[in-house]
Amino acid sequence: MFKKITNLLTAISFFAVTTLFGFSASAQQAPIVIKLSHVVAENTPKGLASLKFKELAEKKLPGKVQVQVFPNSQLFGDAKELEALLLNDVQMINPSLSKFDRYTKKIQVFDLPFIFKDAKAAADFQKSKDGQDLLKSMEDKGLIGLAYWHNGMKHFSANKEFRVPNDIKGLKFRIQASDVYESFMKALGANGQKMAFAEVYQALQTGVVDAQENTYSNMYSQKFHEVQKTIVETNHGILDYMVVVNAKWWNGLPADIKKGLSEALAEATVYNNKIGQEKNDEAKKLIMDSGKAKVVKLTDAQLTEWKKSVAPVYAQFEKDIGADLIKSAQKHSQAAQPKAEKPATKK
Template identity: 60%
Template sequence: MQSRTLTRLALALGISLSTGLMATAAQAAPMIIKFSHVVAATAPKGQGALKFKELAEAALPGKVEVQVFPNSQLFGDGKEMEALLLGDVQMIAPSLSKFDRYTKKLQVFDLPFLFDDMDAVDRFQASEVGQGLLDSMKSKGIKGLAYWHNGMKQLSTNKDKLTRPEDIKGLKFRIQSSDVLEAQFRQLGANPQKLAFSEVYQALQTGVVDGQENTWSNIYTQKLHEVQKTIAITNHGDIDYMVITNAGWWDGLPDDIRAGLSKAMAGATEYANKLAADINERDHQRIAKAGAAKIQTLSKEDVAAWRKAMKPVWEKFEGQIGKDVIEAAQASNKS
């Protein structure tokens, strides 16, 4: 009898200890945060995601585990937004041009010849209006956390001259899928052609299109300078990303977790943006050294002519973007 009692007691203690250990383990398990993106891990965006992982896990040891999935390992461009809203992934970083179905305000970054340079973009993004755009999609369940840079766009063509708006009249230009970018080239009498990024080199090589617009790093890595005669330093637009998360998930985080992630994101943003600037400058010099394409610099008068030609595009989208947003962007050019 005593033996059976001792056995029952041992079993009870075993179950109790097991339950306690399971509860402790569950309590200690870190929160999994999945960060998915579509570029290589070595790209500035890829490096920024890895830096965020490093900083977040250091700030919140044992509380969070950030899993980074580069190169569309989880979801491609077409599926990542849906996955974010469903909670299958917690963070993604799409191009700003891909948000027009959620808010028209972010089209401000596609407006041509609006910003003087990347410093002006930085000032605008850090301004009250720029920071407000991070929350412009909250009603759709999307919370913006930070802007990450790719860089300023340059124009290139298979022609010898590219300094004034009339130099691209009648030419075919590859564009991303964007109403603003389509209007930009139509305003100049050029013919915009929507093509996937992976198709641009062959399209330029075979003459399907005559020109394109891109950052120095994109031009160099895709070898677009090898199939173009002229690249003009226009800095006429911005290709950037917004790191976003599910608004409901973010708002539901414990205060200490949200604060730690915010701090980590700030550090990762500074790191990624510095890296993007360095890589663009390096690739600019590489393209110049290669000598395959002639690089042209625009004078102040040239830039003024482009801005004048582009004003109708600004006016066309003012109602969608907001006059206050455009004016704040213009003001950022005054350092």
């Protein structure tokens, strides 16, 4: 009898141990789920690059990670995505740079109107030490920036014909949640209204706002051109994104996972930045072909009028951003000066 009981206990113990170890092995094999949320359509540069990151991450780390991409504000909209990241309800987001001014005022350098002459100048600044330092500037707030993603230069659109700042006085402009842009609109004589991206089309359609500013790819994907009369190519600002992660989550990842994700992100970043201009050029052509909104290229004199309006904006935000950081950003838009020729020496 005693022998039977002993054998039974041994069998139960063996079953319990093997079950426990089997469960542990199974748990270790479960992939790490990474939720990536964004607010734009899948066919935009950011939307496509997010899907490319998923593809690359799951290829480099087969069975170890599962990336779930939620586009078009499906999971969280503009107002909630950063809060969701800090709560670890999502692990990765890629919002526009304007969204981070509540965590570091220095990031407002990207919102200063006409600070970059083109997308290349912005990219060069982002690659510089000052640009890279901004990626790391929010870790004490729970955020780590991993990369910059480009979309392109922004332009103004409105429900009326316009060419110069005086033409838009009193118009209600949808802007991102940016104090700099609110000040910019005031300097132009317009009324800036902060509004989530997902709400813009209906607001334009119903007249809640009269105008907006965005890249061609975003205007086309959201059909803004269907409810606007004129698009004026101002190139007044850059619309770029920062890929950010929850700092605690990222720092807690195993080294091999972090390495694989970093490699995937680096490749997705190259992909995003390559297609950014292509998508904007394509969207511009589609908008022009639709015949729904008139695309206007400004004369040099007209563009100068827009640029003259920004001085009060720079004066207002110089202290928070830092004069040195502003100069660092501006220098990438300055043409290289030709070297002076040495006077010929008499022989």
